[in-house]
Amino acid sequence: MSGGSANPDEMRRxxxxxxxxxxxxxxxxxxxxxxxxxxxTERERLxxxxxxxxxxxxxxxxxxxxxxxxxxxxFANRRLAEMWGIPPPxxxxxxxxxxxxxxxxxxAQPEDFLERATTLAAGxxxxxxxxxxxxxxxxxxTAPILAPEGTRLGRVWHFRDVSRDKEVARLKDEFISAVxxxxxxxxxxxxxxxxxxxSGTTGALPPEAARLAAVAQxxxxxxxxxxxxxxxxxxxxxxxxxxxxxRGAVAPVLAEAxxxxxxxxxxxxxxxxxxxxxxxxxxxxxxxxxxQVVENLLSNALxxxxxxxxxxxxxxxxxxxxxxxxxxxxxxxxxxxxxRIFDRFTxxxxxxxxxxxxxxxxxxxxxxxxxxxxxxxxxxxxxxQGATFHVDLPARLEARTGA
Amino acid sequence: MSIETVLxxxxxxxxxxxxxxxxxxxxxxxxxxxxxxxxxxxAVDHARPDVILLDVMMPGxxxxxxxxxxxxxxxxxKVPVIFLTAKVQTHEVERYRKLGAAGxxxxxxxxxxxxxxxxxxxxxxxxxxx
Numbered sequence: 001m002s003g004g005s006a007n008p009d010e011m012r013r014x015x016x017x018x019x020x021x022x023x024x025x026x027x028x029x030x031x032x033x034x035x036x037x038x039x040x041t042e043r044e045r046l047x048x049x050x051x052x053x054x055x056x057x058x059x060x061x062x063x064x065x066x067x068x069x070x071x072x073x074x075f076a077n078r079r080l081a082e083m084w085g086i087p088p089p090x091x092x093x094x095x096x097x098x099x100x101x102x103x104x105x106x107x108a109q110p111e112d113f114l115e116r117a118t119t120l121a122a123g124x125x126x127x128x129x130x131x132x133x134x135x136x137x138x139x140x141x142t143a144p145i146l147a148p149e150g151t152r153l154g155r156v157w158h159f160r161d162v163s164r165d166k167e168v169a170r171l172k173d174e175f176i177s178a179v180x181x182x183x184x185x186x187x188x189x190x191x192x193x194x195x196x197x198x199s200g201t202t203g204a205l206p207p208e209a210a211r212l213a214a215v216a217q218x219x220x221x222x223x224x225x226x227x228x229x230x231x232x233x234x235x236x237x238x239x240x241x242x243x244x245x246x247r248g249a250v251a252p253v254l255a256e257a258x259x260x261x262x263x264x265x266x267x268x269x270x271x272x273x274x275x276x277x278x279x280x281x282x283x284x285x286x287x288x289x290x291x292q293v294v295e296n297l298l299s300n301a302l303x304x305x306x307x308x309x310x311x312x313x314x315x316x317x318x319x320x321x322x323x324x325x326x327x328x329x330x331x332x333x334x335x336x337x338x339x340r341i342f343d344r345f346t347x348x349x350x351x352x353x354x355x356x357x358x359x360x361x362x363x364x365x366x367x368x369x370x371x372x373x374x375x376x377x378x379x380x381x382x383x384x385q386g387a388t389f390h391v392d393l394p395a396r397l398e399a400r401t402g403a
Numbered sequence: 404m405s406i407e408t409v410l411x412x413x414x415x416x417x418x419x420x421x422x423x424x425x426x427x428x429x430x431x432x433x434x435x436x437x438x439x440x441x442x443x444x445x446a447v448d449h450a451r452p453d454v455i456l457l458d459v460m461m462p463g464x465x466x467x468x469x470x471x472x473x474x475x476x477x478x479x480x481k482v483p484v485i486f487l488t489a490k491v492q493t494h495e496v497e498r499y500r501k502l503g504a505a506g507x508x509x510x511x512x513x514x515x516x517x518x519x520x521x522x523x524x525x526x527x528x529x530x531x532x533x
Contacts, residue, residue, distance in 0.1 A: 184489075188511035189417035195515050196421065201428045224511070244494065 063159040065089065066145065069152055071096035083138070083161055108133045121155060129162070136163040173238060180231045187227065191220045229359040232292075233344065236368040243286045243372055250281050250290070250322050250393070254313055257294035261302065269307035272298070278317040283393035289369045290393075293377075296362035297326040297389050303358060304330030304387070321375075322395050327388040333381040341379065342367045366391075404525065408433045410452035412443040412469065413487065414461045421514055422456070430518035440469035447473065452482060454525050456508070459488040459499075467502060474503060483525045487512070 006014075053075070057064050063080030067073055073089045073096065081088040086102040089095055100117060107113040108131040120126040120142050127141040139162045145153045196202055198213035205213060235241040258272045265272055294313070301311040305328045314325040333341055340346045345360035363377075370377040374394050381387035409432050411422050416438070423434040435450040437443035439461060447455075455473065459466035466486055473479050483505035488495075496507045506524035508517070 184511065185415070186417075189415075189421060191511065192418075192421040192425070192514040195513065196425055196428070199515055201425065201515070 061160070063157075065099070065157040065159075066154060067096045067157070068154040070094070073099070074154060080159065083159060106132050106134070136161060137166055138162065169238070173234070173240075176231070176234045180227055183227050184224075187220065187224050191217070191224065194220055226359045229361040229365060232365050233361050236365065241289075241368070241372070243289060245284050245286050245373065247282055248285055248287060250283055250285065250324065251276050251279050251315055253285070253287055253290050254294055254315055254324065257291050257298060258313060260291075261295060261298045264299070265302050265311070268302055268305065270302050270305040270309050270311055273310050273312045275312060275314045278315055278322065281315060281317050281322045281395070283322045283373075283375075283395055285373055285393060286369075290373070293366045293369050293391060294324065294326070296366045297391075300358065300362055300389075301326050301328035301330070301387075304328055306330070317395070318392065320395055321392045324391040324393070325388055327386060329386045332383040332385055333379065333387050334383060338381075342377070404453065406430070406432055406453045406522070406525065408435060408450060408452045409521070410435045410437065410443060410447060410450050410455045412437045412440065412456065412461075412466075413458040414438055415458070418458075422517065425514040425517055426521075429515065430521075432518070440464035440466075440472065443469055444472060444476075447476065447479065454505075454521060455482055455484045456521070457484055457486055457504075459486050467499075470502060470504065483528050485521060485524050 057075055057077045060077070060079065063083045064075065064077045065073070065080050066075040072094045073091050075091060076089040078088065084103050084106055086099070089099055100114065104110040104114045113130050116128050120128065125143040127139065130138050130140065132138065139160045141158045142155055144155050147153055194213060194217045197205065198210065198217050232241065254274060254276070258274055262272070298311060298313070305311055309329040312325070312327040314327070316323050337346060342363050344364045347358060347360045367377050370391050370393070376392045377389065379387055379389045409426055411419060411434055413419055419436045419438065423436055426432045426434050435446055435452060437446050440463065457466045457469060470484055473484065484503065486499050486504050486507045487510055488507060489510040499507055505528035508520055508524070512520070
């Protein structure tokens, strides 16, 4: 029988085609399933990201506001409205201008805040502080939101209430200054009284009384230095140490410092050698502060010098800098102290108990001052071979600002 | 110019006692004491000081106000006035000089060096032959 039946070859071809189509279909189905899975995962990921961002935005004491480039609120946490005392901004609403005005209305100087915020909004990252009419102070920080290719999508604002920090800092300053004044005033009187007695101005003292008066004098001076150092350290930390930087000769400052430490050196049997290699060397300096630095270095050098030793003070000119060096013949700086010799309250072991009396703040203060002057303080020391401290000050102002 | 009499104005009684004793014993000067600007103004005519030491920080009238009132008195325009102050900033020292002070002695001062410091400032400020 023939006619209706296909020939076997054609049959095989058709079957092969069907098989191919089935395979293709399977591939397409798998692909669709994968795409769909990916979409679901992507949607999950987006939901997760949104939840994460929102939780991060809420779990903070700061007020956060994100705004698109055309002024639409992208995100505002609850804290923002709460701290500013404004209605909660609605995401999606084009309300940046209104918001800014509402915040400005709370500021002590609304116009100033508007101007500052507008300027900051036009720039890159920035920060400022705003005083509110109710007495609080907010620190605020802003940064652009950038797409990976660098396009600006908008801007984030962070507001932090720093009123409490300010108040604590003020109280601390007040306390320190009150205590130090209360300590300084009686110290001044004790010292003057002792000086008059010990010098024999009020009549000659029996030898034993003279020795006792000398002990009292010594310790009184030590206490005075400690109070002054603590006060200076406080001021440095609060950024309130006043400077009057002018261009001036360095050599006279060294001579003054040596002169003022002369008696102390004599009492320890240590002499100074002032070696001025560059008499005309000038630097940008605050005379009083630089003298304080050199005096601190001299005081250290004296306390670690052997009796009969010499402390060398050297002034030389480097390429763009002026170098002051103070070298002693003491035991040197132990290896374990090297990394923290400029930290507060790091003290080496003075060779004799009578040479105690550093506050442990001298080098920290010296470093803070030298850095404020745009310079650098460092040392060289080998155990058993003394220590040399160098203060390098920029000789020209450009050298400093270029750094 | 030689110094015979010093008027010391300071609200701290200890400082007054110590300076009086120190200046009298160390330099042989006659020291008149005042605890306030008011007392200084009351004592100054009688005391006829050659130099006035004036504390800047005093309750009531401060040193700067007292200086102004002293300067207004007849015969006192040229008496050197030296401020005693714990404020050590150079620009403040300049300001005091502009206001007519002969100089500034920083607190806490060393009492043994006080007579020399006073002499130096008084000599430095003595009016020229104009």
